[in-house]
Amino acid sequence: MQETVISIQSAEKTFPNGVQGLAPITLDIHPKERIGLIGPSGCGKSTLLKLIANLHQPSSGHLTWWNKGFAEVGKENRRLSFVFQEPTLMPWSTVRKNVRLPLDLEGISPDVSAPRVQQALEIVGLAHAADRFPAQLSGGMKMRVSIARALVTRPNLLLMDEPFGALDELTRNRLDEDIATLCAKDDLTLLFVTHSLYEAAFLSTRVMVMAAHPGRIFAEYEIDPSIPRNEEFRLSDTFATICQDLSKLLIQASQSSLLAEVA
Template sequence: MTPAPLTFDEPEAKAAARLQPAPVIEVLSAEKVFADGTRALQPVDLTLRAGDFMTLIGPSGCGKSTLLGMMSNLLQPSEGRLSWWRGGPEKIGAKGRQIGIVFQDPTLMPWATVESNVRLLFDLDRVPASESMPRVRDALARVGLSKFAKHYPRQLSGGMRMRVAIARALATDPDVLLMDEPFGALDEFTRHKLDADILDMWQERSLTAVFVTHSIYEAVFLSTRIVVMAASPGRIIHEIIVDEPFPRDESFRVSTRFANLCADVLNALSLAQKPNHGAS
């Protein structure tokens, strides 16, 4: 739909808001206190918009995974609420509103083949093989594992096992991909390759993504937005926009702009380490 033309008397902020992509997930003063009294997140307000590649970064214990868990609807906020496509969790799962999740551990079934692991979600929903298998094969092709469909997880490297987990998420044709530090245990070479692959898939499939990491370099390479968090309690203290063109390659990693953005994130993280910075 073509947006209505802007009028000269319309406030600039309101006009800009009208031109922004639609909200996909909104975190609305949501906080999380666990049963043992641990306050994992103080009230957080955050909007994920269509087409974002948002990275959450911060020290251990700052609530990155908790926030991601709430965005996936696997965790419920103690106070506040979340909105998905301007509605409740019932909006999740409809056409154009699928969420895929990749955890830090690939969580593969060791007794099952790669193909069976990728097919798992379809099997749980009792989707016929005639419908699921083309999607499984396509997902394996996208992550470069077509030749390993009949292998078992023990026969794969760590990077390949993570590719299986990504394929499992992609097979459901998600519109939003949530990733909880999926490459943290991998060597730097493999990590760089998978970062590039994820960006390619994000662009090709017009995904909206949220990515949790501890790596400044990874955050800057991947993101359109970097959300910096602090701990005790977990909270958002800063956001950095990475207004750099895609596709990104190794030339971006060695550019002055990349170095400057890394320095900005490092400075924000340094503030996050200071006691009670931004805490209420």
């Protein structure tokens, strides 16, 4: 049996107000995959991410995490981190204290947490800014703090909901390269929502193109995981072809969503 990180079996989500956020979805996510979720607004990208994070419960169907139930797999094996759209930092705390928060919440002593915080800050290139406050940071730096806070728990599954949407394109490209390097180095499994097909093309080993009314997976697109994700790739013909293919799928998904809405 191939190892799965997440297995989604006919999971469907209908909200209490009757809106069906997601039609039944079946999807297996394997170790080291980097899955990008793209699709028109309202197609259920965030809902799917929240089901995987166990922040939402499916209305029917079920999910497993490392072939077990969420509680059953245990905290030690299920090291799942979530990076949200907003960096959501505590303005009264330094960068170091913001990054340390998840370890403080777990009751980990400062002498154990200090080197881990330092390492997370070094990974995102912010060791020099450890004693600054959020108001003294640029938007890109704040997002780096948020990523360091996600990494400090040493996750084996990183979930990101449109994390770099508010940043300028160059900063976003740099952070995408950092995330790609991190994933390759730490064998991380990544699932992320993005409105940028360029970001999906750059980071993903598999892109799920979703459609709406109701939210569903419209198409899957595989990208060779062995391609190094760097500036050379971004400027290559291969990248241009992938972007064109994704663009076509996105148009088809949007048309399908519109047709379903008026049907």
